[in-house]
Amino acid sequence: MIEEKRRHPADDLLSALIRTTDEDADRLTHTELRATTFLLLVAGHATTTNLIANGVLTLLHHPEQLPALRADWTLLPGAVEEILRYAGPQVFSTRRFTTTPWRVGETDVVIPGGGETVMVALSAADRDPARFPRPDTFDIRRPSPSHMAFGHGIHYCLGAPLARLQAATALNSLFTRFPALALAPGADRTWRRSLITRGLTRLPVRVAG
Numbered sequence: 281m282i283e284e285k286r287r288h289p290a291d292d293l294l295s296a297l298i299r300t301t302d303e304d305a306d307r308l309t310h311t312e313l314r315a316t317t318f319l320l321l322v323a324g325h326a327t328t329t330n331l332i333a334n335g336v337l338t339l340l341h342h343p344e345q346l347p348a349l350r351a352d353w354t355l356l357p358g359a360v361e362e363i364l365r366y367a368g369p370q371v372f373s374t375r376r377f378t379t380t381p382w383r384v385g386e387t388d389v390v391i392p393g394g395g396e397t398v399m400v401a402l403s404a405a406d407r408d409p410a411r412f413p414r415p416d417t418f419d420i421r422r423p424s425p426s427h428m429a430f431g432h433g434i435h436y437c438l439g440a441p442l443a444r445l446q447a448a449t450a451l452n453s454l455f456t457r458f459p460a461l462a463l464a465p466g467a468d469r470t471w472r473r474s475l476i477t478r479g480l481t482r483l484p485v486r487v488a489g
């Protein structure tokens with residue numbers, strides 16, 4: 281794709297990154313260009329695609345909340361946060377490695393030190409009843425404390441503001457343009473087979489009543 285865009289530059293992000301590399305080599309090396317493209321695709325594209333589809337599915341599963349949203353789009357940022365909490369695309373964080381023995385909460389479970397792998401279940405944290413009352417209830421008006429869908433701490437998602445903006449723009453456009461949008465009755469939806477991500481490969485919908 282990089283070679284193709286190099287031959288036929290267009291008004292897009294990859295062409296701009298290539299221009300930077302070709303015209304000003306001290307700013308992005310070719311390896312950095314490949315790495316950045318990879319990062320944008322894996323960390324930035326698939327995740328946001330999944331957020332939009334998870335949002336469409338969740339909202340269509342809760343049609344009673346759609347009229348309020350359509351009547352007052354200022355509810356949308358809160359709805360996006362609730363989608364991130366309830367159906368966030370990133371189920372686990374990337375791997376962490378212990379440097380010292382670590383006791384899990386108030387339990388007897390101790391993870392040994394010395395480089396044991398730890399995977400943090402972000403989605404489980406986001407259904408923690410101690411933090412979110414009625415955690416399995418989807419509510420676009422939930423006055424939520426912050427969720428873990430974008431991770432936490434030093435590796436907190438770099439693209440969170442962009443992802444929020446993209447999801448809000450997509451959901452607003454879709455639900456405005458297709459007022460009768462609904463799940464296609466009887467059609468199969470399929471999920472990605474992945475431990476790490478929660479995302480659909482197929483979500484059949486009906487756009488007209």
Ligand code: HEM
Nearest residue numbers: 323324327328331370373374429430431435437438439443
């Ligand atoms: C809904 C969309 C997104 C979700 C759910 C998401 C989720 C996450 C999570 C959970 C982490 C932390 C991983 C960890 O701690 O192990 C993370 C990190 C990161 N995300 Fe996102 N992300 C999204 C969109 C994006 C976008 C649009 C970009 C860039 C354009 C992006 C770039 C990154 C980068 C660079 C990191 C690593 C930050 C670091 O290690 O310091 N993400 N993301």
